[in-house]
Amino acid sequence: MRMSQLFGHTLRETPADAETASHYLLLRAGFIDQLMAGVYSYMPLGQRTKHRVEQIVREEMDGAGAQETLLPAIQPRELWEETGRDALMSDVLFPVVDRRERMLVLGPTHEEVVTSLFRDHARSYRDMPVTLYQIQMKFRDEARPRAGLQRLREFTMKDAYSFDMDEEGLDASYGAMFEAYTRIFARCGVPIVPVEADSGAIGGKGSQEFVFLTEAGEDHIVICAQCNYAANTEKAEFVRPPAEGEEALAVEEIETPGMTTIEELAAFLDVPTARTAKAVFYTARNFGEHSGGEPVFVVIRGDLQVNEVKVVNALGGGVELEPMTDAEVAAAGIVAGYASPIGVADNVRVIADTSVAQSPNLVAGANREGFHLRNVNHGRDWEGAVSDIALAEEGHACVRCDGGTLGMERAIEMGHVFRLGVTYSEPLNAVVLDSEGERRFPTMGCYGLGVDRIVAAAVEAHHDDDGIVWPAAVAPFDVHLVGLGLDRDEAVAAEAVALYEELTATGLDVLFDDREESPGVKFNDADLIGVPLRVTVSSRNHKAGAVEVQRRGAEQSEQVARAEAVARVGALHEAARAEGA
RNA sequence: CGGGGUGUAGCUCAGCCUGGCAGAGCGCUGCGUUUGGGACGCAGAGGUCCGCAGUUCGAAUCUGCGCACCCCGACCA
Numbered sequence: 179m180r181m182s183q184l185f186g187h188t189l190r191e192t193p194a195d196a197e198t199a200s201h202y203l204l205l206r207a208g209f210i211d212q213l214m215a216g217v218y219s220y221m222p223l224g225q226r227t228k229h230r231v232e233q234i235v236r237e238e239m240d241g242a243g244a245q246e247t248l249l250p251a252i253q254p255r256e257l258w259e260e261t262g263r264d265a266l267m268s269d270v271l272f273p274v275v276d277r278r279e280r281m282l283v284l285g286p287t288h289e290e291v292v293t294s295l296f297r298d299h300a301r302s303y304r305d306m307p308v309t310l311y312q313i314q315m316k317f318r319d320e321a322r323p324r325a326g327l328q329r330l331r332e333f334t335m336k337d338a339y340s341f342d343m344d345e346e347g348l349d350a351s352y353g354a355m356f357e358a359y360t361r362i363f364a365r366c367g368v369p370i371v372p373v374e375a376d377s378g379a380i381g382g383k384g385s386q387e388f389v390f391l392t393e394a395g396e397d398h399i400v401i402c403a404q405c406n407y408a409a410n411t412e413k414a415e416f417v418r419p420p421a422e423g424e425e426a427l428a429v430e431e432i433e434t435p436g437m438t439t440i441e442e443l444a445a446f447l448d449v450p451t452a453r454t455a456k457a458v459f460y461t462a463r464n465f466g467e468h469s470g471g472e473p474v475f476v477v478i479r480g481d482l483q484v485n486e487v488k489v490v491n492a493l494g495g496g497v498e499l500e501p502m503t504d505a506e507v508a509a510a511g512i513v514a515g516y517a518s519p520i521g522v523a524d525n526v527r528v529i530a531d532t533s534v535a536q537s538p539n540l541v542a543g544a545n546r547e548g549f550h551l552r553n554v555n556h557g558r559d560w561e562g563a564v565s566d567i568a569l570a571e572e573g574h575a576c577v578r579c580d581g582g583t584l585g586m587e588r589a590i591e592m593g594h595v596f597r598l599g600v601t602y603s604e605p606l607n608a609v610v611l612d613s614e615g616e617r618r619f620p621t622m623g624c625y626g627l628g629v630d631r632i633v634a635a636a637v638e639a640h641h642d643d644d645g646i647v648w649p650a651a652v653a654p655f656d657v658h659l660v661g662l663g664l665d666r667d668e669a670v671a672a673e674a675v676a677l678y679e680e681l682t683a684t685g686l687d688v689l690f691d692d693r694e695e696s697p698g699v700k701f702n703d704a705d706l707i708g709v710p711l712r713v714t715v716s717s718r719n720h721k722a723g724a725v726e727v728q729r730r731g732a733e734q735s736e737q738v739a740r741a742e743a744v745a746r747v748g749a750l751h752e753a754a755r756a757e758g759a
Numbered sequence: 760c761g762g763g764g765u766g767u768a769g770c771u772c773a774g775c776c777u778g779g780c781a782g783a784g785c786g787c788u789g790c791g792u793u794u795g796g797g798a799c800g801c802a803g804a805g806g807u808c809c810g811c812a813g814u815u816c817g818a819a820u821c822u823g824c825g826c827a828c829c830c831c832g833a834c835c836a
Contacts, residue, residue: 190785190797191771195829215828269760270835287836321760321834335836378836387836396835486834498834594836626836663794698796705796716795726795 181691186221188703198394200637201326203646207706216323216331226654231632232313234365235336242358244309244338249291255281257290261605270318284317289602292339297608307347311338327634334629341620348621355625359388359593367649368635373399374409376487377596385596389589390635399589400570404582412487414570415577421537427553434550438515440480454480455534455542457517460499461506473510473526477519479533485569492529492565518545519560528562535564593627646708647731650754655689658709660700662716674715680744710754
């Protein structure tokens, strides 16, 4: 590609709205352009990189035995009603109406469609196991798109779906995808950590995320400093700081005027927050509903925070929590600021974190303005389902090893693999016959990966003050050929063109800067765009019978004899590719 | 969805407080000089000052209502 023909230019100044490195570098280098919030065009350079990422994904999916398909992005809403996810995902669904006023949606994910496809074409265990995948646009009306390609409303996902007869089959299919993901991220130069995760709106019986640790990320991950335990905070478990094992004492009412927060209360009574019980109350509603719902009263030790994802799971899932309104608090007979698990109305669901169940003699509200109770004990003074509903925080003790401490990192979720089970095959009635002739629901897995996020993460992981430093496998070009002073010296120009053609003939993708620009402009653009190898042809080099080759990001360049140039560049290219593999 | 911020040339922004000719730098076009790390001179093109309404002799500037975008949080794959 001759740079004089390339559509799009580098920008000298950083666009004001871009904050993260991947965002402003991709904009400045001319890879992407924003159309609206969370929606971007890929310009030629960006599209080349995206293609290379997709090709790596394809190779690894095919290598793992998955078969490529292409499922419709536009889908009938009824299909989503069959699984109930029209309500569950209603806040991100892009609705569409056709000319006959039929309700359609732009697909945010494809479990329903692929299960429908499977239902129509798979007949028995002889058609299985099978894993289908596609690389396709997904549409989600995100509340807050952000950071360039990191959170988009229209994005490219590789999604795969496995169908097996039993758990052992799912284990094998899931394992194969897990391995493929590990290889994909390694080849793209994105360092990832697999972490335990909540499966959210996708559902199923367990999932793992592949995350890229970066300050620019929006997920929070806890990682044990001692063992390999790593989990999204939505899911993360931890060992509660131990309670003092004293005998249960008699309940005692105490006056605590104006002490409506845990901090005030603990200071007033001069006890650690871990000796108090905190109450938080919610209304749990089905998705898409805005009234009614079930009152939920959550009790947790004062030194811990409530993890709402865990509360939803403790309630059986499928609901969303909203803080109770003042009217709902009053209706539930709760005195805010002095709420007590003792004497809660029968229609209120009470959930206790394991921390309160294992801590004797806590201070809790008296459900009476200006009063608290000392020596409240779960099981003796009040009942309530015990569950892990606490948010893991930095410094908490690891559940998987002895003496390990959890650290907190920010991360971008790059991929997510789920063990679905029959979450979709059952409601969609995708039945196959097993070897006994019995009708069975296949056990499914699904595996998603964000292509745009790989592009963004590769930049986030590989850049310097001058620009992008692409991993060779996903660079838009293999070689950036810089010709200096081509309009002044015909011999140099001829040499540059000849080298361009020779390098291209060996199969390398070459970006040839044949523009009439000053050397400084060309070098700065080359650094910004970040192609792994830069080859400079100039009158100075020409006189020495050489060209100059420099690895992007390297301190030194090397002079290579003109006659050796093609072979040397080829060898350096192979070496650069090998680094990422 | 809550909080904060910003909308003026392709980009980065000044002008707004205190109403009175639409501005700068970079980029862009042409000509000339220059040529190994974002050169220089000359000449030029380029505007719905986010939109609508209001106040005023007069609005980029003041007021109201919208819209868009960004950031933090909530939520989310």
